[in-house]
Amino acid sequence: MSTSSCILEARGLRKSFGGFVAVSGVDLDVETGNIHALIGPNGAGKSTLFNLLTKFIQPTAGDIRFKGKDITHAPPAAIARLGMVRSFQISSVFLHLTVYENIRVALQAHGRDTWRFWRSERGLHRFDDQVHELVCQVGLEPLIYTRAADLPYGRKRALELATTLALDPELILLDEPMAGMGQEDIERTSALIRSLGGKHTVLMVEHNLKVVADISDRITVLRRGEKIAEGSYDEVAANEEVRSAYMGGAHG
Numbered sequence: 001m002s003t004s005s006c007i008l009e010a011r012g013l014r015k016s017f018g019g020f021v022a023v024s025g026v027d028l029d030v031e032t033g034n035i036h037a038l039i040g041p042n043g044a045g046k047s048t049l050f051n052l053l054t055k056f057i058q059p060t061a062g063d064i065r066f067k068g069k070d071i072t073h074a075p076p077a078a079i080a081r082l083g084m085v086r087s088f089q090i091s092s093v094f095l096h097l098t099v100y101e102n103i104r105v106a107l108q109a110h111g112r113d114t115w116r117f118w119r120s121e122r123g124l125h126r127f128d129d130q131v132h133e134l135v136c137q138v139g140l141e142p143l144i145y146t147r148a149a150d151l152p153y154g155r156k157r158a159l160e161l162a163t164t165l166a167l168d169p170e171l172i173l174l175d176e177p178m179a180g181m182g183q184e185d186i187e188r189t190s191a192l193i194r195s196l197g198g199k200h201t202v203l204m205v206e207h208n209l210k211v212v213a214d215i216s217d218r219i220t221v222l223r224r225g226e227k228i229a230e231g232s233y234d235e236v237a238a239n240e241e242v243r244s245a246y247m248g249g250a251h252g
């Protein structure tokens, strides 16, 4: 694969915890504009790899490049400024604020003008068009003036995604975006993630294989810390090693 078409590249990533190797020499190429899924059975190393890529933990060996820049030792805040944002951490939504206010705060933060937060109401309304655009994008129009604390779980996650999109990231990292969602929210969120492809790049860890099949352009399969397959859903689903990995345990 040509490196120029890849927004995120990892080479030889390794993470050991004491004597235990959780991620072992993984190479990963995430192509610009793709929806890319990381899958594998329980304990395969998906979360560890995701935490390495998002800089929550440091690798024992290997390196990571974002848009060609070495970010192996960059702190998470620095990579966010470069355009790589990890979403779906509900804790980053302000529960006492409404949907409208949460998205406006995210837009203000992105504009780096948080000091203006306390300025006149009129000044704050300059974000209204963008707030409405994002609210519509994630399907929260009827709940725009609802406090985040009062949103159902799936809608809270939609709000989290809207606040992430407010930062206009080139690469969005989603950690199990469908976890805990009912079927209706799964369908809505799948359609939303699918719609991000092309304009944004998405890398997600996801357990729901139907969702992975429906929305991913490319899939990387891990087992026991190693990459065992990569390709389209049909390609990885036909791979013998992948089939035996999933037959051996619960889907993960």
Ligand SMILES: Nc1ncnc2c1ncn2[C@@H]1O[C@H](COP(=O)(O)OP(=O)(O)OP(=O)(O)O)[C@@H](O)[C@H]1O
Pocket (backbone or CB within 6 Å): 017, 020, 021, 022, 040, 041, 042, 043, 044, 045, 046, 047, 048, 049, 252
């Ligand atoms: N901080 C840690 N200390 C020790 N071992 C760890 C640590 N984090 C993860 N591991 C081990 O590394 C292995 C991979 O874990 P990881 O959570 O990355 O897998 P996973 O594919 O995300 O699994 P699941 O689908 O169950 O969430 C597991 O055996 C786990 O016990």
